[in-house]
Amino acid sequence: MTDLIERPLDTAPGDPHGAGDHHGHDGGHDDHGPSGILKWLTSTDHKVIGINYTVTSIIMMVIGGAFAEVIRAQLASSTSSLVTLQQYNELFTMHGSFMIYLFVGPFAFAGLANYLVPLQVGAPDMAFPRLNALSYWLYLGGSITMLLGFTASGGPAAFGWVGYAPLTSAVNAPGAGPDLWIGALMLTGFSAIFSGVNLVATIFYLRAPGMTLFRMPIFTWNMLVTGILILLAFPVLTAGLVMLYCDRHFGTHIFEVQGGGVPLLWQHIFWFWGHPEVYILALPFFGMVTDIIPVFSKKPLFGYKGMVFATLTIAALSLGVWAHHMFTTGAVLLPFFSIMSLLIAVPTGIKIFNWIGTMWGGNLHFSTAMLMSIGFVITFLIGGITGIYLASPPLDFFTHDTYFVVAHFHSVVMALTMGAFAGIYFWFPKMTGKMLHEGWGKAQFWTLFIGTQVFTFPMYLLGLHGMPRRMAVYPNNPSWQNMNDWASVGALIIGISTLLFVINVIVSYRRPIIAGDNPWDASSLEWFTSSPPPHHNFVALPPIRSERPVWDFNHPDKPALGHGHGTHAGTHPPTSADATKEVAGS
Amino acid sequence: MMKQESIILLLLGAFFGIMGAVYWGWGHEDGGGVMLLGAFFLGLLPGFYYFWWYRRSGGNRPEDRDDASIADGAGVVSSFPSTSIWPFVLGSGCFFFVLSLVFGIWLTVPGVILILSAFIGATAESRRGGDV
Amino acid sequence: MLLAGCQLPSFGAYQGASKTANDTYKLWQGFSVAAIIIGGGTFLFMCYVMLRYRRRAKSDSIPKQTQYNIPLEIIYTVIPILVVFGLFGATVIVENQVVANPTPSATINVSAFQWGWKFTYPGHRAVVIGQTTQNPTMVMPSNEDVRFELRSLDVVHGFYVPQFNFSRYAQPGFLNTFTFNINKPGLYKGQCTQLCGLYHSLMYFQVRVLPPAQYRAWLAAKDATTPLVNSAAQNAAVGLATSPRIPTNPAQSNGGN
Numbered sequence: 001m002t003d004l005i006e007r008p009l010d011t012a013p014g015d016p017h018g019a020g021d022h023h024g025h026d027g028g029h030d031d032h033g034p035s036g037i038l039k040w041l042t043s044t045d046h047k048v049i050g051i052n053y054t055v056t057s058i059i060m061m062v063i064g065g066a067f068a069e070v071i072r073a074q075l076a077s078s079t080s081s082l083v084t085l086q087q088y089n090e091l092f093t094m095h096g097s098f099m100i101y102l103f104v105g106p107f108a109f110a111g112l113a114n115y116l117v118p119l120q121v122g123a124p125d126m127a128f129p130r131l132n133a134l135s136y137w138l139y140l141g142g143s144i145t146m147l148l149g150f151t152a153s154g155g156p157a158a159f160g161w162v163g164y165a166p167l168t169s170a171v172n173a174p175g176a177g178p179d180l181w182i183g184a185l186m187l188t189g190f191s192a193i194f195s196g197v198n199l200v201a202t203i204f205y206l207r208a209p210g211m212t213l214f215r216m217p218i219f220t221w222n223m224l225v226t227g228i229l230i231l232l233a234f235p236v237l238t239a240g241l242v243m244l245y246c247d248r249h250f251g252t253h254i255f256e257v258q259g260g261g262v263p264l265l266w267q268h269i270f271w272f273w274g275h276p277e278v279y280i281l282a283l284p285f286f287g288m289v290t291d292i293i294p295v296f297s298k299k300p301l302f303g304y305k306g307m308v309f310a311t312l313t314i315a316a317l318s319l320g321v322w323a324h325h326m327f328t329t330g331a332v333l334l335p336f337f338s339i340m341s342l343l344i345a346v347p348t349g350i351k352i353f354n355w356i357g358t359m360w361g362g363n364l365h366f367s368t369a370m371l372m373s374i375g376f377v378i379t380f381l382i383g384g385i386t387g388i389y390l391a392s393p394p395l396d397f398f399t400h401d402t403y404f405v406v407a408h409f410h411s412v413v414m415a416l417t418m419g420a421f422a423g424i425y426f427w428f429p430k431m432t433g434k435m436l437h438e439g440w441g442k443a444q445f446w447t448l449f450i451g452t453q454v455f456t457f458p459m460y461l462l463g464l465h466g467m468p469r470r471m472a473v474y475p476n477n478p479s480w481q482n483m484n485d486w487a488s489v490g491a492l493i494i495g496i497s498t499l500l501f502v503i504n505v506i507v508s509y510r511r512p513i514i515a516g517d518n519p520w521d522a523s524s525l526e527w528f529t530s531s532p533p534p535h536h537n538f539v540a541l542p543p544i545r546s547e548r549p550v551w552d553f554n555h556p557d558k559p560a561l562g563h564g565h566g567t568h569a570g571t572h573p574p575t576s577a578d579a580t581k582e583v584a585g586s
Numbered sequence: 587m588m589k590q591e592s593i594i595l596l597l598l599g600a601f602f603g604i605m606g607a608v609y610w611g612w613g614h615e616d617g618g619g620v621m622l623l624g625a626f627f628l629g630l631l632p633g634f635y636y637f638w639w640y641r642r643s644g645g646n647r648p649e650d651r652d653d654a655s656i657a658d659g660a661g662v663v664s665s666f667p668s669t670s671i672w673p674f675v676l677g678s679g680c681f682f683f684v685l686s687l688v689f690g691i692w693l694t695v696p697g698v699i700l701i702l703s704a705f706i707g708a709t710a711e712s713r714r715g716g717d718v
Numbered sequence: 719m720l721l722a723g724c725q726l727p728s729f730g731a732y733q734g735a736s737k738t739a740n741d742t743y744k745l746w747q748g749f750s751v752a753a754i755i756i757g758g759g760t761f762l763f764m765c766y767v768m769l770r771y772r773r774r775a776k777s778d779s780i781p782k783q784t785q786y787n788i789p790l791e792i793i794y795t796v797i798p799i800l801v802v803f804g805l806f807g808a809t810v811i812v813e814n815q816v817v818a819n820p821t822p823s824a825t826i827n828v829s830a831f832q833w834g835w836k837f838t839y840p841g842h843r844a845v846v847i848g849q850t851t852q853n854p855t856m857v858m859p860s861n862e863d864v865r866f867e868l869r870s871l872d873v874v875h876g877f878y879v880p881q882f883n884f885s886r887y888a889q890p891g892f893l894n895t896f897t898f899n900i901n902k903p904g905l906y907k908g909q910c911t912q913l914c915g916l917y918h919s920l921m922y923f924q925v926r927v928l929p930p931a932q933y934r935a936w937l938a939a940k941d942a943t944t945p946l947v948n949s950a951a952q953n954a955a956v957g958l959a960t961s962p963r964i965p966t967n968p969a970q971s972n973g974g975n
Contacts, residue, residue, distance in 0.1 A: 005666055007659045034669060042669040085916050125666045130673050130708060137677025145684060160913045166890060167873045167915060176688050183684040190680070204591050209648030209659035213590045228598070232625050245687065257891035263874065264889065268617035297771075298778075300785045306795075316598055319625055320605045323618070328876065329887045330894040333613035334817075338809055340605075342802045349798045350791070356764055357790075363781050365773045374768070378761060385757040389749055392809040394742045394816050398731070398883040401876050401911035464730035466880030468911040472919040475851075476907065521778075536666070541656045560785040 005124045007208075008538040044129035047533065049136050050115030051431065054424075056136075057107035060143060061417075062498065064098030067091050069495055072488040075471075078478045088472035089158035090177075094149070096161030097181065100281070101188050102143050104416060108284040109230060110135060110195045112423050113223045115431060117199060119526035120220045122208025122544070124536040127201035128194075135194040142187030149180040157181035160470065162274070163244070165255035165266035170248040179248070182241050189238045196230030199223050208525070210544035217524040217547065218307050222287030225315045229276045229283075232319060237273035240266065264331055271322035279318045282412070283311060285419030286351060289373040292426050293355050295522045296370035297362030300560040303354040304547060310347035310354075317344050327396045334393045341391035348384050352377060367520075368441030372422035375449045376415045383411030386460065401470075404463025407456045414452040414494070421448070421501070428508075429515030433531045437513070440504035448497035455490025458483035523548035588643075589650070592636035599629020670711060676704035732881045735902045735927070738816045739883040745812045749805065756801070816884070819897050822865035826858060830868070830875035830888035830910065833917035844940035850920040857926045857940075859933035860903045868894040876911030879925055885911055903927045 034042055043049065071091050074082045083091065114132065118125055126132045149156030154175030159167045163181070166172060203216070203224045213221075244266070246252040253259020255266045294301045301307065317340055323332040324341045355377055364370070386408040389395045399405060421444070428436045462483045467474065474480050518527040527550045529538050542553040546560060606622030609615070648654040679700030686693030729750035734740040771781075829836040834849030837856040848854030858864050868877055870888035878885035886894050910921035928936060 005663050007656070007661060007663055038671075039669070041674045042671045044667050044670055044673065085919065089913070089916070089918075124663060127664075130667050130670050133670070133673035134677055137674050138680060141677055141681035141684070145681070148685075159915075164874050164913070167913065172873060172915065179688040183687055187680060187684055204588070206663070207649035209654035209656055210651065211649050212652060228595075232628055236621060236624075249687075262891070264892065265617050268615070269621075272618065272621045298780050300783055302784065303786050303791050305786070306791050312594070312598070316601045316605075319602060319622065320609065328885055329889065329892075330896070331889075331892060333609070333615065334813060335806075335810060336609060336612060338813075339802075339806050342806055342809075343799075345802060346795065346798045350795055352760060353794045354791075356760070356767055357787070359764075359767050359771060361781055361784060362771050363773050363777065363779055364768060364771045366768075374764075378764065381757055381760060385753045388753065388805070389746070392745065392749065392805065392813075394745055394809065394812045394883075395749065397816065397885055398742065398878075398880065400885060401878070461725075461730055464732075466732075466878075466907070466909075468876070468878065468909055470913045470918060474919070476853075476909075476922055543655060545652075555780065558780050558783055560783045 005536055008541050044125070044133045045535065046114050046118050046126045046129065046132060047431070047537075049132050050111055050113070052136050053106050053114060053139065054111035056140060056143065057103045057111055060098050060102035061107075063147075064095050064103055065495060065498060067095035067098065068491060071095060072491040075474075075484045076481075076488045078474045078481050078484075080473065083472070085472050086155065086158060089160075089470070090156050092470055093157050093160050093181075094146075097146060097157070097184075099413070100161060100277075101185060102139075102146060104281045104413060104420075105192065105277070106139050106188070107420055108281050108416075109192065109199070109223070109226050110139070112288065112427060113199065113226075113284055114195070116427065116526060117202055117220055117223050118206065119430075119529070119533060119537055120217045120524050121203060121206060122211055122525050122538065122541055123202060123206035124538070126198045127205055128198050131194050132198050135191045135198070138187045138191035138194070142184045142191060145180050145187060146184035149177045149184075152176035152180060162270060163266075164270075165244070165247075165263040166257070168244060168248075168266075169256060179245070182245050182248075185241055186238060189234050189241070192230050193234045193238075196227040196234070199227030200231065203227070208541055208544060211525075214305070214308070215544060215547045215549075217287075218290040218301060218304070218311075219284070219287035219524075221308055222283040222290070222311055225311050226280050226283045229280050229315055229318065233273045233276035233280065236269060237277075240269035240273070243269075264326075264329060267326050267329065268323070271325045272319075274325065275322045276315075276318045278412075279314055282416060283314070285376065285416045285423070286311070288423040288426070289355070289376050289419050290351075291522075291524065292369050292373045292422055293358050295426075295520050296365045296367055296373075297359050298365075298521075299358055299362045300523075300548060300551075301354070302357030302360070303350070306350055307354055310350040313347040314344060317347075324391060324396070327393045328400045338391055338393055342388065345384065345388055345391075352381060367425070368436070368438055368445055369422045369426040369520075371442065371445045372418045372425060372448075375445060375452075376419040376422060379411055379415035379418060379449070379452055382456075383408055383415055386411065399463055401468055402463035403459040403467045403469055406469050407459035407463060410459070411452070411456045414448075414456070418445075418448060418452075421445075426520065427526075429519050430526055430531050430533075433515050434508055435513040435515050435519060436504055436508045437511075440500055440507060444497050444500040444504060447493055447500060451490050451493030451495075451497055453490070455487050455494060458486040458490070462487075518550065518554075521551075521554070523551035525549055528553070588636040588640045588647075592633050592640055595629050595633030596637065597629075599626050599631075599633055602626045602629055667711065670708065672704045672708040672711060675700050675707065679704060732883055734883045735881050735904070735906065736898055736900045738812075738818075738899070739881070741812045741815055742883040745808055748808055752801065752805065817896065819865060819895055820863050822897060823862040824859060825865045825867065826856065828856075828866055828868045828877060828888065829871055830877065830914075830921075831871040832873065832915050833910075833921045835921070835923040839937060842937060842941050843944040843946060844937055845944055846940075848923070850917050851922060853922045853924055855905075855924040855926050857928060857933060857936050858898070858900070859930040860900050860927045862930060863897050863899050865895060865897050868896070873914045874912050875914045875921070877908070878911040879906050879908040881906050882925075887912055900927045903929055 070083065074080045074088060114126065152175055154177050156177040157173065159173055159178070168178060203220060243254045247254050247256060253261040255261050255263050257263065290301060290307060321337055321341045321344065323337045326332050327334060390399060390405065390408060425436050425441055462480055465480065467477065467480050515531045517530055525541070528542055542549050546552055548560065552559060602622055603626035606619060606626055609622060610619030648658040679697050682693050682700065683697035686697055727747065729747060731743050731746045734743045825840050827838045827840060834847065834852065835854050836845065836847040837854065838845050846854050846856055868886055868888045870890045872890060875888040876885055877888055882898060886896055888894065904927055906925040906927065908923045908925055910918060914921065
């Protein structure tokens with residue numbers, strides 16, 4: 001069925017915003033549609049797809065996390081035989097692959113983003129709903145394909161989540177496991193590309209009247225830039241995967257020296273995708289935290305335009321730094337990649353200072369969402385600063401491929417995970433109509449935050465002492481065991497935090513606290529409609545005169561100071577005179 | 587309309603072009619050079635298209651105007667397919683097709699059948715706007 | 719553990735056994751000081767803000783709605799840019815020292831393979847070769863510029879000696895050249911850092927640095943005891959078959975590969 005959707009009604013301040021009236025409007029559609037599992041299989045509603053992605057990606061996180069606990073159990077002693085050498089290689093390959101390709105990526109650009117972007121711009125759905133649904137099915141198919149690797153007789157892929165040639169050749173990595181890994185990445189790659197198309201098209205074409213680009217919430221801005229990065233980067237990975245498959249099966253020698261190929265080319269292609277990929281992973285969480293911190297500071301975001309500038313700068317620079325992952329090849333232009341990588345610190349710093357500036361002078365409420373956001377900022381600060389070291393080739397020469405790098409990126413991704421939970425605690429009420437319990441939430445936060453630091457700090461030291469990464473055993477350096485044990489304890493604490501989250505979800509459904517439309521007194525458009533929103537999202541929309549339309553509607557006496565500076569002409573919070581004009585005009 | 591969007595894309599594309607020229611000229615590494623050239627085009631192509639469209643249309647969409655009211659956008663927004671089995675069918679077809687790369691060419695048969703049905707079905711669905 | 723982590727003044731890194739390694743160490747220290755000032759300062763400031771502006775007694779009062787401060791934003795854009803250029807400048811100076819290849823007084827060829835190391839001395843018959851825990855020990859002179867030519871016989875490996883503050887990839891079809899001038903004789907541990915398959919965890923080697931006279935004595939003695947065979951026979955003698963590879967002395971056996 002195809003619906004022709006009309007723009008929602010107009011609403012003035014003081015009007016009840018009619019969220020309860022939706023039954024008359026499109027209750028009729030719901031009666032005729034499919035039901036049960038067929039409804040789920042045929043849904044093109046961005047909210048359903050967003051929840052599908054969120055739940056599936058969290059399941060992938062739990063699976064990837066289980067692999068991590070086995071890895072840390074193995075590393076708790078220097079010559080453990082908990083797993084064989086081959087199994088260990090498979091474990092870290094699958095851990096990295098599940099976490100990056102199947103959890104953080106899809107959660108970031110297709111989970112909450114799918115749910116929120118149309119709501120935040122005032123649209124009824126994504127621009128291409130069927131393409132959106134296809135994205136999810138491709139992602140699910142890719143996840144299943146990755147899992148099928150465990151059924152291969154030679155085991156799943158064991159060459160690391162980055163799959164460097166020539167270790168991935170048919171000779172060095174025979175069997176179905178590696179091919180399933182390649183296939184999984186092709187499916188999830190196309191899934192991502194289609195999500196990128198939808199993000200950019202929706203933001204370019206479906207914004208509500210008055211929602212200029214510079215009035216969008218920063219989360220949506222970040223999703224726009226993420227969408228553009230996806231379109232720039234993912235096709236490169238897909239091309240590389242096709243080349244790899246051809247080398248493995250069709251006798252080409254693109255990456256094999258014997259036929260005149262260049263193994264190094266794989267690294268260039270992979271990292272040209274791989275570095276923008278980490279920003280594709282990070283920008284959505286930057287955006288979430290940027291939407292959350294102002295709400296719990298009861299102030300507008302500090303430096304909105306600076307944030308937009310910083311995000312665009314990060315995106316632009318991120319395409320020019322890929323070979324900082326290849327400093328030790330001896331084959332790349334060191335100073336170019338070094339300066340570009342160091343420069344990315346600048347926009348990242350701007351964002352951190354703007355977050356602090358938002359909290360300065362505010363009235364800070366430390367809800368779980370706010371705690372997770374602050375945990376994100378602190379942990380990302382650590383990860384970002386250790387990244388600065390890695391941007392200097394001489395310093396990278398002795399830290400590359402050691403636990404220092406492992407610690408760096410785990411600081412960063414654990415920060416992203418805190419950002420993910422910040423988003424979940426903040427938007428769960430909107431998506432389900434119930435609040436997540438704050439007590440369990442705070443317990444989860446403290447275990448996650450403390451566990452993360454206990455996990456990563458010993459690994460920084462191990463790397464500096466010379467422990468390389470991807471070591472199943474370390475018999476020639478038994479003194480490393482002490483730090484490894486601390487890291488394993490940290491990993492265990494992180495695992496407990498995940499358990500606390502699951503408990504919280506169960507408790508919150510068993511003993512629900514009804515959320516209401518806007519439990520946090522937040523400012524963007526999704527908080528104007530019901531929790532959860534009706535089909536096609538909005539029965540009515542408030543006037544949009546700033547980046548905080550719902551705040552302006554609820555607190556017309558408290559506009560942002562400096563309102564009207566350059567971003568919007570001749571504005572002031574809507575008054576009753578405006579209201580009369582608007583109603584008369586409709 | 588679309589003026590700010592086109593400027594974002596054009597600026598990004600131009601930046602990639604400059605970065606690519608510096609990198610390729612200084613480093614003489616062809617892989618990265620070609621990829622940055624691609625990024626340059628990816629920014630410029632839609633960027634110029636949107637800019638040309640903006641010039642041609644000359645108008646301001648309600649969502650680009652600071653002072654637009656919700657009523658300005660009254661009327662049909664667009665058509666949105668509400669439920670459709672075809673994404674699932676197409677996704678399943680792609681899944682089988684990828685598995686054929688691993689487990690054997692016979693899997694392309696269900697894959698291609700599902701993919702073709704999905705294309706036909708989805709097109710018919712769009713044209714008719716009704717249940718298929 | 720926290721106090722052990724501080725590790726002043728080294729901030730965790732090795733001082734390095736050569737001048738360039740020591741330069742790298744000093745660069746590390748410089749970066750660490752900057753990191754602590756900027757990162758630590760930001761963190762402490764955040765803690766202060768959170769304490770000072772925390773909500774008291776569930777008050778819902780709405781504070782001043784400040785949205786921007788252009789001069790401040792410019793300051794915290796420009797200062798980081800200057801810091802970045804400072805770090806870059808220091809980086810380039812050290813980097814040029816580390817990657818320099820002055821005329822050497824000795825050359826050693828390093829070949830990495832699954833899963834061991836082979837060291838040969840051009841112009842000499844001496845060969846040091848071993849797999850995994852056989853831990854082949856390369857010998858080199860101290861206080862001389864020694865050039866290394868690093869290559870791989872199969873997949874990408876990583877040549878890493880922590881106390882030289884250095885690592886470099888060994889890649890098939892690509893020759894990497896670098897120079898060490900080690901000023902402290904001793905025995906240094908090395909290991910492969912780039913995932914290269916099943917026994918990657920056990921691909922050990924050592925570097926014995928001897929004063930030049932002793933080194934030359936060692937080399938002459940080694941030449942005398944090394945039979946004149948071709949490269950393939952040398953490889954075969956330690957079980958380095960071509961394919962499939964079967965390790966001769968793995969620390970762990972398993973049913974894989």
